[in-house]
Amino acid sequence: MADALISLDGVEKVFDVRRRVSLMRREKHRVRAVDGISFEVARGEMVGYIGPNGAGKSTTIKMLTGILTPSGGRLRVAGIDPARERMRLAHRIGVVFGQRTTLWWDLPLKDSYGLMRRLYRVPRARFEENLERCVDRLDLAELLDVPVRQLSLGQRMRGDIAAALLHDPEVLYLDEPTIGLDVVSKAKVRGFLRQLNEELGTTVLLTTHDLQDIEQLCERVMVIDHGRLMYDGPLGGLHTAGAVGESERTLVVDLERELAPISVAGARVVKVEGPRQWLAFPAGASAAPLVAAVAADYPLVDLSVREPDIEDVIARMYAGRG
């Protein structure tokens, strides 16, 4: 790739883990958190980086931001070796950790932004312009004078995203940006990221457990497991790679009493637990006729629909391969 903003070549991260065997004795063994990963991301791409817990996602992001030093391989972001020139890189990247805020707990939200302006030496006109855009699109106007400790999780996440963008980063890393957010906040965050990528060409790399984040934002997905890159391509291709066909949604029904697995056209029962049954049906199909059919033939008490998540897709991918 000619214009690769991020490039990794055989990058490894090995941790020595000491496990306590007895009170005094400890055993040392090595864990390869990232085991030879190579990929490139071009300027302006929006990439989803997914995988089960402990797969090495966060470790990769932390090497890309200079937090962790790789044990081997070559890694460049905007031509910079992150671990060696962490501070120079800091001006070029924005980082949002979903579980960790960088905002000042006791101070009004706008004070944190003022600090960012000074720390990053953002020219005032540029700062005002960036702040105005973020405030407008992330709906922050009402929150600027509120101490951060009084913000809700969704508000704080929006505040954190704005804080990461005031210095015009070329790359934005987001680690679980929608974790714990309600539906409205998720939609706001996604809409903002899409606009950011389309209008300003900011390169975005995000890790998530929410398949909808990927579906709505990323044309390209990378799947990592056990420290290795398992898949790199469009989301659609992930289903094909799984060779199981399209993903499925699940209708969970609570019946009045325990029954044998019910039979409804267009769905199959995948699990029964007392009066509760799980029915899988194609993700593209509507749930409405299914619900009507179940309600017509069986004593239905309650129901819910579950969207497919990343784990399902990946699990199916393995099943398809195996």
Place this chain on the structure above:
Amino acid sequence: MEAVPARPRGLAVDVGRAPAEGRIRRGGPVREGLRGYRLIVGMWIRSTMTYRTSFVLTTVGHAAITLLDFVAIYIMFSHVDALGGFTLPEIALLYGSCSASLGLADMLLGNTDRIGARIRDGSLDTMLVRPVPVLAQVAADRFALRRLGRIGQGLGVMGWALWTLDVDWTAGKVLLVPGMVLAGAAIFAAVMVTGAAFQFVTGDAAEVQNSFTYGGCTMLQYPPTVFAKDLLRGVTFVVPLAFVNWLPALHVLGRPDPLGLPGWVAYLSPLVAFVVFLPASLAWRAGVRSYRSTGS
């Protein structure tokens, strides 16, 4: 005011947005560190001021506790006339200078011992993605203005001692007194940085660090003559705490050094502070490079 390059809108690739190289770094790491330190300290002071009553109460409490510390020594002298051959004003000089040094180091970078907690919960991550040296951020973390109380108390006791004592002043001795406080603070600071670096390996060693700083200060409040020679050699040549106040103060008081070192050694404190900062900064760098973060 810097010129703002016009930003082309609506382009998929907007090269004009790349920050100008000139903006990226103005000074060396030390200047950048001091600048970042100042900015972050300002934020902490403002944070503290949102709880004004709490600030006033803790400052008063802090000053009262440190004062009681000296009252204990004062009471001891109501029963004895001298300790290890030192009179109350002489001990007050040791006590005050060491207290002021530690207070200064403690205010400026005393929260480096909190790095253990930040390493364990992974919140050091957010510091590592900022364009400010991590040491400056760690030193500024939870900056507490209330520690001015200890510095004030130390300087007060020291002032009383110098006013009471009959010192044979020379130009060198006049310079030695403020030099001793500043160099002493720098030596304590180096010990704090080394301790913080050590926490990258151990995860939590705040108490080891505190035994050298707070524990060291408690020792330095008493005259060196009451301690064993081996301990004196240790704090002179291994962890050079003796240079914080013992050696310079003995010279000011015109007393011989129990280890029999030549008189000019008393003037070496600034040099010693500089020398101990070298291993401290190397240890710190190694520590940051070995940082492992947490699982998520």
